[in-house]
Amino acid sequence: MDKNDCIDTLVSTSLDLQRQTSFQRSAILKEICTSLAASKGELAQLITEESKKPIKYAMQEVSRSIHTFEIASEEAKRKPQEFFDLDWTKGPAKQGIVKCFPIGPVIGITPFNFPLNLVAHKLAPAIAAGCPILIKPSPKTPNVAHQLIEIANQSGTIPGSAICLELSNDEVHELVQDDRFGALSFTGSAAVGWQLKNKAGKKRVTLELGGNAGAILTPTADLEVAVKRCTTGGFAYSGQVCIHTQRIYVHHSLYDQFVEDYLVEISKLKLGDLMDPSTDFGEMITEESAIRVQEWIDEAIDQGATLLTGGKREGSMVHPTVLTNTLPSMRVVREEVFGPVVIVEKYQELEEAVASINDSSYGLQAGIFTDSQSEIQYAFHNMQTGAVIVNDVPTYRADQMPYGGIKDSGFGREGVKYAIRELMEPRLLVY
Structure with a gap:
């Protein structure tokens, strides 16, 4: 299947994903945790080989990735919703319900420095939210991303709903302008991130960029x-x-x-x-x-x-x-x-x-x-x-916390719960 066919298939899974229950999404995420834990040594070695990261830090990254999916398996059961009365003004006493629905297909672009956990921070929220996702990994560390997507696909995701494609810069710019995608989540350099945001049109955009902390x-x-x-x-x-x-x-x-x-x-x-x-x-x-x-x-x-x-x-x-x-x-x-x-x-x-x-x-x-x-x-x-x-350095990050910057350092927030919110659209029912 060529790249265009893969993308067509990805987009076509949106409705089936929207119909999934919270239980089903949570179960898939738990299964990914189990598979990651079983492959911890192999994945850490692959991270070290591709990214030149010392093995002790690679092992920590795999552990963090497992935790990221564990968090997502819990947050998948906590879809945001709100109930309220609409009788604050004269007229018929109505009520309102706000529920959140998946925003649709997502583009996730990741760098080389955390080739497993930063892909996890795109993939896990997308599964929890019910969104198909295309991962574009760093050309320096593609195999780690491919391995994670393979694990996800063996853990019960709808076939074709999570794919990993190695794309050229021109292909990325073309993809970002594709109106079939509802969101772009980018982690990388500030220069590239803001450039892609300018091309993203009406998409929901999350940028996790750099800094001089x-x-x-x-x-x-x-x-x-x-x-x-x-x-x-x-x-x-x-x-x-x-x-x-x-x-x-x-x-x-x-x-x-x-x-x-x-x-x-x-x-x-x-x-x-x-x-x-x-x-x-x-x-x-x-x-x-x-x-x-x-x-x-x-x-x-x-x-x-x-x-x-x-x-x-x-x-x-x-x-x-x-x-x-x-x-x-x-x-x-x-x-x-x-x-x-x-x-x-x-x-x-x-x-x-x-x-x-x-x-x-x-x-x-x-x-x-x-x-x-x-x-x-x-x-x-x-x-x-x-x-x-x-009493710690700015290098500290817990994977459940809201994470992101201001000024040139970013736009929106990651952290599993917050990333899920970025991938959902509120809808109001009045009755």
Whole structure:
């Protein structure tokens, strides 16, 4: 069957999916969980082979994916609905019921960095909502996506209602303009995401994009916790994470001690065989990506930044790099590095640090390490981000939470329950 026939079949399953009961959808999602658990080692190995992700992080990704489908199996039974009286004004006393119906076929476009769980975050809500879905995976990691779709199709989905197609950029742009699709869910770069949104017409669009996420350490921060979490947030999977901890702002009273401890903790990261469960750090996805990151590091140093550690590239490996004395205009500060680079700067007042977080075209998540409720509330009410994470890095994500950004970082929200809502249309009955 060619691509056009696959898409025709996908679209034709909409009515059958709409007729499914919540029980049926939930049962399919539970069966996918069972199959994923049975294939955990095999899937983790495939993730590592395709994405160059250390096996310990690949195993975590499979576990998260299972949890994503578990959440969806529960949320499939909680379709949003509302009952209310319409007797607030003069006239006949009527009642209203709002129920939500599937929006129709969905396009799900995913990147390479979480090739299983980010596909799960498109597929699971679509199944729970009763929508057919076409997954367009990253060309760097297509086999993981194909494997997940195969598992779904063996778990009771209606034949042809979930497909994975490898498409060219031109084919994607054509598909996004296809009026038979009711929604587009895209995870990837800001430039591509906003371009696709502009072409999507009347479709419901969800964009989960990138950023230059920051964390703040206040005087009451637990330094030991902050050092460990900022090491993971800054360098897990070589920083190729959209909520990678890229900027750290440390109160001047803690700055020297934090930097000293941080560099020691970074030095403990183990580089080596990606299939070794003890390996923490490895190559970037391509040498081209590594060259770009190296260029940004060199550019920052040429413009006056101080290199505290790293700054060296070997093929597609960029060693963990920390810079200070940076300027807001430097690309390592204002753009999304998407690599193992962290900038650390000191501040005097919390307002100054929050202003630095906000001095960005992005706004995905931010972290604040503090023991002060007033500082937490100030950050929450003043940070221009989709989420504020307390006593952890912005790299934190639980798969059931609403997840998404503002400004250039996104449009709409993911997180299973919230993604399901994006794929449903409310309809009112008055009687």
